[in-house]
Amino acid sequence: MKASIYIETLGCQMNVADSERASTKLREAGYELVGSSESADVVIFNTCSVRARASQKVFNRIGEVRKARNGNEPTIGVMGCVAQLEGSALFDHSSSINLVVGTTATDRLPSLIESARESQRQIIDVGGRVDGELWKVSNVERHSPYVAFVPIIEGCNKFCSYCIVPFSRGREQSRVATEILDEVRSLREDGYKEVHLIGQNVNSYRPLTSAGLEGFSGTTPFSKLLRAVAATGMNRIKFTTSFPRDFHPDIVAAIEENKNLCNWVHLPAQSGSDRVLRAMRRGYKREDYLRRVDAIKSSRRRIALTSDIIIGFPGETSEEFEETISLVAQCQYDGLYIFKYSERPGTPASGLADNVSNREKSSRFSTLEIFQKNLQGVIYKSYIGREVNVLVEGESAKSNSDMTGHSTCHKVINFPGDMTMVGQEVSVTITEAKANSLYGVIKKN
Numbered sequence: 001m002k003a004s005i006y007i008e009t010l011g012c013q014m015n016v017a018d019s020e021r022a023s024t025k026l027r028e029a030g031y032e033l034v035g036s037s038e039s040a041d042v043v044i045f046n047t048c049s050v051r052a053r054a055s056q057k058v059f060n061r062i063g064e065v066r067k068a069r070n071g072n073e074p075t076i077g078v079m080g081c082v083a084q085l086e087g088s089a090l091f092d093h094s095s096s097i098n099l100v101v102g103t104t105a106t107d108r109l110p111s112l113i114e115s116a117r118e119s120q121r122q123i124i125d126v127g128g129r130v131d132g133e134l135w136k137v138s139n140v141e142r143h144s145p146y147v148a149f150v151p152i153i154e155g156c157n158k159f160c161s162y163c164i165v166p167f168s169r170g171r172e173q174s175r176v177a178t179e180i181l182d183e184v185r186s187l188r189e190d191g192y193k194e195v196h197l198i199g200q201n202v203n204s205y206r207p208l209t210s211a212g213l214e215g216f217s218g219t220t221p222f223s224k225l226l227r228a229v230a231a232t233g234m235n236r237i238k239f240t241t242s243f244p245r246d247f248h249p250d251i252v253a254a255i256e257e258n259k260n261l262c263n264w265v266h267l268p269a270q271s272g273s274d275r276v277l278r279a280m281r282r283g284y285k286r287e288d289y290l291r292r293v294d295a296i297k298s299s300r301r302r303i304a305l306t307s308d309i310i311i312g313f314p315g316e317t318s319e320e321f322e323e324t325i326s327l328v329a330q331c332q333y334d335g336l337y338i339f340k341y342s343e344r345p346g347t348p349a350s351g352l353a354d355n356v357s358n359r360e361k362s363s364r365f366s367t368l369e370i371f372q373k374n375l376q377g378v379i380y381k382s383y384i385g386r387e388v389n390v391l392v393e394g395e396s397a398k399s400n401s402d403m404t405g406h407s408t409c410h411k412v413i414n415f416p417g418d419m420t421m422v423g424q425e426v427s428v429t430i431t432e433a434k435a436n437s438l439y440g441v442i443k444k445n
């Protein structure tokens with residue numbers, strides 16, 4: 001009997017997808033995958049390094065697991081972005097770590113675990129993908145039986161000055177479209193209702209060959225891919241994240257042409273100030289960003305728009321912060337993720353003084369949070385009386401007589417219902433707006 005393994009996933013959707021891929025390989029190799037760290041022989045953390053606090057988390061979790069295991073120590077592995085960046089330094093950092101597996105070594109996990117357990121030595125692999133290693137995920141490992149993450153591009157070439165991702169994930173590598181389309185078709189046959197095409201920057205999609213995209217129109221490979229995925233007949237198709245500089249209006253055209261391309265775009269602005277955007281090396285100005293937003297907002301379909309903002313970038317003045325506030329006012333976001341700038345070692349911005357005080361960061365954070373909450377309140381209220389299409393995903397956490405799911409515009413929708421509805425698409429008429437969700441009733445036919 002092979003060892004039992006528990007994988008805990010921290011970080012973004014790419015990590016969720018990577019854990020699904022790793023689990024597929026491990027089960028194929030005969031390992032048993034379990035849902036908790038309580039008695040697993042091997043505990044693996046799939047880690048995130050995007051901000052200091054995220055990258056600290058793995059050490060806290062290792063401590064908690066060891067304490068709970070009370071001497072019955074599992075083999076402990078670290079995979080993902082912290083593993084790629086820290087490499088063998090992780091062994092010095094924590095003597096309980098036995099195994100370090102980088103972001104592109106996922107497929108070799110089974111043999112690495114075997115070596116770590118047999119040799120009792122510290123094992124590390126931070127090497128790249130090997131020819132012939134393909135994206136393969138078995139449906140039993142997916143995070144949901146109805147919604148699937150389908151990576152279309154890994155890595156990042158943008159090198160924004162504050163960001164660690166190009167270092168932890170390497171250069172952009174796009175999957176060939178035929179492979180993506182086969183995966184979506186087979187998900188559809190297996191009853192999946194929604195796919196999320198994922199990548200650090202999905203719209204930078206640039207496969208080595210155009211195989212699979214022949215016959216599809218589009219000004220960029222990504223908009224061709226959108227049309228090709230739409231043609232598979234998958235019920236709902238979402239994609240994230242879009243990089244503003246590469247956001248071509250043809251993406252909006254593709255959404256308008258295909259009902260199954262969902263009406264939601266996540267387009268992180270990061271800042272509203274040209275000086276800060278330049279220092280961030282984002283490659284666009286406020287006006288360029290607003291032009292993209294205009295194309296989205298003036299679509300025939302109402303396309304929901306969400307964004308990320310970093311506050312307190314080195315040297316950000318209160319006037320520059322005000323420019324971010326005014327950008328947020330102009331964009332009328334359906335949702336906003338706000339982050340305090342966090343210095344990442346080795347990035348270009350780490351050479352700049354992190355000189356916005358913590359107090360000031362907290363104050364700007366809550367100012368922007370309240371500002372967005374008010375704007376969002378008005379947007380959410382405008383949904384009252386309207387009908388939205390919802391994929392029912394499960395019981396609501398708050399009440400067991402309510403079900404929950406996401407609309408095509410990616411809002412959380414709750415409504416009275418029961419478990420027989422799970423996995424179905426329903427029409428919900430919105431009756432009430434909460435801060436981050438909508439409430440409604442199923443429309444009777």
Ligand code: SAH
Nearest residue numbers: 162163200241268308309310339340341342
């Ligand atoms: N590729 C996407 C972002 C991926 S990282 C894009 O360029 O839009 C997710 C978010 O984390 C970023 O949008 C940014 O807002 C935030 N982030 C990244 N590095 C950060 C840092 N050093 N400090 C604070 N927030 C950061």
Ligand code: SF4
Nearest residue numbers: 156158159160163165
């Ligand atoms: Fe990081 Fe910029 Fe790449 Fe996004 S585009 S992952 S923020 S370097």
Ligand code: F3S
Nearest residue numbers: 011012048049050081
């Ligand atoms: Fe974090 Fe790595 Fe994703 S740093 S955000 S897990 S790509």
